[in-house]
Amino acid sequence: MVVVTVIDRDTQSEVFAPTASAKSAQELWTELNAFYIAEAWLLDERKLHEWLDMFTEDLLYFMPRRKNVPSREADREIxxxxxxxxxxxxxxxMMxxxxxxxxxxxxxxEEPPSRTRHLVGNLVVQRVEEDGTVHAKTAFLCHRSHAEYDTALYSGYREDVLHPVDGTWKISRRTIVLDVNVVLDKNMAIFF
Amino acid sequence: MSDQDDERWTTAGRVGDLAEGEAVLVTSPGCPARALFLAGGDYFALDDVCSHGKSSLSEGFVEGTAVECVLHGALFDLRTGKALTMPATVPMTTYPVRVSDGEILVRDRPHEN
Amino acid sequence: MAGTKYEILDPETGWLDPSIYTDQEIYRREMTHIFGRAWLLIGHDSLIPNPGDFFHTYMGEDPVILSRGSDGSVNVLLNMCRHRGARLVRADDGNCNSFVCSYHAWTYGLDGELEYVPGEQEVYYGELDRSKLGLKRARVATYAGLVFATWAEDAPSLEDYLGDARWYLDMEFNRSGKGTYAVGPHKWIQPINWKTAVDNCSDWYHVPVSHASAANAMFRVLGEPRFTHDRLFQMKGRAAFVNGHQVQYFKMPEDSLAGQSKSIPTATAEDDTAEAVERLGEFRAKSVVLGTHSLFPNTVLGFRLAIPRGPLKTEFWHFALASNADTPEQQREVLRVHTARNGVTGHFEADDVDNWRQVSESGLSGTYRELGQRVNLGIGHTHTDDVFPGALSDRFVSENNHRHFYRRWEEFMNADSWADIPLDPQKATYEGTAGMNE
Structure with missing residues (x-):
């Protein structure tokens, strides 16, 4: 088994610490990566109802603002x-x-609909709980092209809480943080 | 509503065939297909093809005295044919309906207006 | 400097010149003649609660610092160093004792006074008169916690500037003595001329069309009533144009949509009625609801700003106001609804921008400039009323306010000073105890 040790910046913990799950860290990482790749394809192929099915019934889909604050006050940024x-x-x-x-x-x-491309990567498994709940972080780039000339490039990261359900994963809480202060798009009618 | 003998009426089934809130397609040679509705105890007939998209209103959802098109969700007033919501804006043609000896008849010639 | 006289609207036919959205010269003149003169909504008391707090905002294209002085006073200062024009503040908000320029460290107090210049004796030879080099200060005034500023020394008071629009605005902004607090804003860039977003505040004709999908989904998923043209055309409220400002009001209880259409979604708990009656009188507390509105020039629907960034570019700021009278649960719900419907992610507002953009860009078409736009809906169908102030439309759906807005625009653009800009006399009866700031 290949054990990759990554220290998470926020929790300062080893992200592939031994867990209650029988899965190796590597297996979990591979499985989640596949999950996120499938998710990106659903978004880009406009299968939004199927995409929503990747979330639990009690989902929270949250995107905070990103403020300009002095570096010494970084805790106020998000x-x-x-x-x-x-x-x-x-x-x-509401979703x-x-x-x-x-x-x-x-x-x-979204009429005609945007052409989007979500690239999701940099997966870090932050924490695995006793019951198999996983806290994972990914980075993304999303290009949106709408109508004739409108384009927007979104970059950011997502923090998810995932639960093993029926052999796959369901997201109960997604936090999306964009790398932008003033959104440089005419509207945000797409999903991340 | 004209009820002259030389008017053509098409039989659209018998009373009791249609349950409240249901619709049936009515066809007759030389006439556009129509949809017959039973809504609020009354019968209504409209052209079947939605004035907005290519969809059959007989497959629509009855809501009070209106029908909602299954394809794009436009709502039409069954009594007047008026388009009540987007995406439809053009009214539907409506047809007189009468019941005779338990038989439901839809006139082939539409309402005047 | 008189210069060009703009006649961009024919009140007889509703013809409107599309060049007003695209012409660079017109845009430059708007910055001086409108944004350089009008009282502009720029912030809220609650954004700078403590001495030393600042909030970075804009007066048109001018970046300004809204700051709370050590004595509690409110200052509005041009965020440009008097030395070379570099910015003093780079953060969205914060707290500090002084503003230090990041270029050469000229240092200003919270009130804008130039307090320190490096090398004042050594390299300026003691010849610099710091007292004349404070940050440019704007006049500032507040209404119900909302902070307004103007560059014009000769502008009337904010109270006169709002005029009888306040009779309507009070119904939401001034309903409770506990006041409101501001959260946000969302900021995003729209490829539109700022005026299209403003005139849209009185445009209910577009609602069943532009917002068909949102209304439809809310009907299906949330069980809210359908929003049809029929329903809209039966609304009992009216459009009022008061002293430059656009107001749409709802009659209660007839206009049953009023509750969901509230522009500032304060929860308005049942038990606030007694206080509202005391503050606003029976009629304004119970029988009327403030609907969509805009304050001249660029306040759009509640505490939201359409900040010009060029003829075809507008920065939108979307704040939410929550009532201090509401419970924390109600406040949360208010903010949630506010986010869902409007703002860059709002499922209502998202569908507006392409229309506004196309309306704006019609000024780029020589062929369309020949044709002109038509804001002729309801011409000649207006009235005045003893109770409701302003010029009123005969029906809820009207472009009367559009026409008045562009007439107001002409009045500002063609004026040499405030002396040339007419103000409506205040005639409304203000029942209750609510005032500008009490």
Missing amino acids: PPYGTDLPFFDEDRK LVRIQRMDSGMAWA
Whole structure:
């Protein structure tokens, strides 16, 4: 077994520490990577209902703002959940509103739909809990092309809480942090 | 509603065939296909093909005295044919319906308006 | 300097010149004649609660620092060093004792006074008059916690500038004596002219169309009522144009959509009615609800700003206001709903931008400039009323406010000074105890 030791910046813990799971760190990493690759394809192929099925019923889809603060006050850069006006603070119902909107053919922000390409990588397994719950972090680049000339390049990272369910994974909490202060896109009608 | 003998009416089944909130396709040579609805205890007939997209209103969802197209969700007033919601804006043609000896009849000539 | 006289709207036909969205000369003049003169909404008291707090914001293209002095006073300072124009503040907000330029360390107090210059004796030979080199200060005034500023020394008071628009605005901004607090903003860049977002505040004609998908999904998933043209055309509220500002109001309880259409989604708990009656009187507390609105020039629907960044570029700032009278749970819900519907990710607002952009870009087409736009909906169908201030539309759906907005634009653009800009006299009856700042 190849054991890769990575120290997570936030928790300062070894990310592939031994867990209760029988899976080796390498197996888990490979499995999650495949999960995220499949997810990216669903988003880019506009299979949004199938994408939503990768989340649990009690999902939280959260995207905080990213503030300009002095480096000495870095703890204020990303306002924690429940303290600010985030870009997304959605439960399953609201995600369904957003996705069902697209089905109507009248969601003008996505009509005709954007061409997107999500590249997801830099997977770090931050923590594995006793019950198999996994905390994972990924980085992404997403290019959006809309209508004739509009393009936007989003970069950022995601922190997920994943649960093993029926041989696959379900995300219960996703935090998306964009690497941008003023969003340089006319609207954010796509998902990450 | 004209009820002259020389008007052509198409039989669309018998009372009891349609349950409340249901619809059936009515066809007759020389006439566009129509959808017959039972809504709120009354019968209504509209052209079957939605004025917006190529979809059959007889497969739509009845909501009060309106029908919602299954394809894009446009809502039409069954009584007047009026398009109530986007994406449809053009009204549907409506047809007189009468019941005679338990038989439901849809006139081949639409309402005047 | 009189210069060009702009006649961009024909009030008889509703013809509107699309060049106003694309012409560079017009844009430059807007910066001086409109954004250099008007009272601009730039912030909120709650963003700078403590001495030394600052919040970075904009007056048109001018970056400004909104700061709380050590004596509690509110200052609005141009964020450009008097030496070479470099910025004093680079953060969105924070707390400090002084503003230090990152170029040569000229140092200013929270009130903008130039306090320190390196080498004042050694290299300026003691010849620099620091007292004349403070940061450029704007006039500042507040209404119900909202902070406004103007560069114009000759501008009327904020109270006169708001005029009887306040009769309507009070219904939401001034409902509770406990006040509101601001959260945010979302910031994003729209490829539009700023005016298209402003005039849209009185445009209910677009709602069942532009927002069909959002309304439809909310009907399906959340069980909210359908929003049809029929429903819209039966609304009992009206559009009012008051002293430069656009207001759409809802009549309660007839306009049942009013609750969900509230521009500032304060939860308005049942038990706040008694206080609201005391502050606003029975009628304004119970029978009318403030709907969509804009304050001249660029306040868009609640505490939201359309900040010009060029003829075809606008930076949008989307704040949410929550009521201090609400419970924490209600406040959370208010913020959640606010995020979901509007802002860069809002499933309503997302569908507006391409329309505004296309309206803006119509000014680029020589062929379309010949045709012109048509804001002719409801021409001639207006009235005034003893209770409701302003010029009122006869029906809820009207472009009366669009026409008035562009007339107001002409008044600013063609004026040599504030002396040439008319103000509506205040005539409304303000029942209750609520005032500008109490």
